[in-house]
Amino acid sequence: MNRKNKHIPQRTCVACRQTRDKKDLIRLVCTDGGIVEVDPSAKKPSRGAYLCPQKDxxxxxxxxxxxxxxxxxxxxxxNRQALIEYSNNLPGRSRI
Ligand SMILES: [Zn+2]
Structure with a gap:
């Protein structure tokens, strides 16, 4: 794997611990109201965590x-149900 592109921000998936380009992960944030939601723009100021775009x-x-x-x-x-529903639209076992 080519890791020489250091200007590309890398993030770690909280599930599989794989480090990937930030743009290849889905960002989730915890809002002020304590609700966890997907942040497609990846620009919300709240605390964020990243998951791969795959159901696993x-x-x-x-x-x-x-x-x-x-x-x-x-x-x-x-909240958990909503996130599970979101993940149901994601591909299963990855073959990216
Ligand atoms: Zn992952």
């Missing part, structure tokens, strides 16, 4: 509470 990582992130840990919050039932 979302499952790990949600089921093993990695996301909650990274964002230092607790997901409500509804």
């Amino acid at each position: 990582c979302w499952e790990i992130g949600l089921k093993r509470n990695r996301l909650e840990y990274a964002l230092r919050t607790k997901l409500s039932f509804d």
